[in-house]
Amino acid sequence: MDLSQVKFDEQGLVPVVVQDAKTGEVLTLAYANREALEETLRTRRSTFYSRSRKTLWRKGETSGNIQEVVEVLLDCDGDAVVYRVLPHGPACHTGERSCFHRPLLSGEPSLGFVLSKVYATIQERLKTLPEGSYVAKLHQAGLDRILKKIGEEAGEVIIAAKNQNPEEVRWEATDLLFHLLIVLAELGLTPEDLARTLWERHRPPGGPAPS
Template structure:
């Protein structure tokens, strides 16, 4: 018997799917799946969903490159909701955010959601947002974009820029000035290199967590 037989797709033929980062536990998105999408997910190990607006099955990352490798699929106690535990490659949200749930209506993040600004910027969120923007530039390759032009020049040039920016950080540190600015430049170029190498921020995070643990 297929695992899909344990799922109640209801009258619409669809079941809600919550995608969760398997490493961090963060909820990434809420989507829907029909029987075919679930079966393809189980067969391929890649997240498949059903688009209600386009009325078609789609594989996450088919056009954006932001795929989700599914490590576990769970069904709730009533059989009418699914949980995909995934290892994401790139942001889940089309805005470039790691999670679609980045706007707060209540709680600590409400000021940001209503147009305010956190007193302390979230470094991790900023890195993820920047990585998402770089990934978008890579997909679209717009004219006039420094990121797109750098990627057009190829791997050797991107790697060279990382080396140059690293030297700038050393020079700034020895001079005792502009360390934050030069570090920001280095981080940006590192993220471009990661994008060129198809290595996600999540991959680096996982390595750091393993070493820290």
């Protein structure tokens, strides 16, 4: 690992943007010294330097809320770093998933966030089968029932598109996508499995190579 391009500041630190690798959420802005960055790259666990405690800070060491690091990116100037992580538990000491939970201006959640969250809800429903849940009901009716929905919703997309009705297509394509997520969950697959496969086949020229 070559850290010669990293420009630590006069206190020997570099700011680290911690991002959820699946949902894309920015979780925390923290700081790393050389030792923390080296340990992160070696152990693939988020490690920082605590400016208040003036020590190495191994995220999750006491709370258990570790972060698996899947990617580390350096910026053009070499003076800022991104850790893309798979968090185990909340990133924030308040118990919130992300430290950035106070909107000064509210917007819509991103595509990656929505798909990850809706899929996680589907998984939860399949596990706990709560009364009144549509996903639970569909699961209890059996795989054939779910697959009939795939056929049905695909048919509705086709009809809506033949009607040249974008609103109807938006509606029916969402239904199809939702039921496709249920099929994935039933088969033990994730939206990330589809994203990876899609990227392997269709990444544009110059796009980052699949790992």
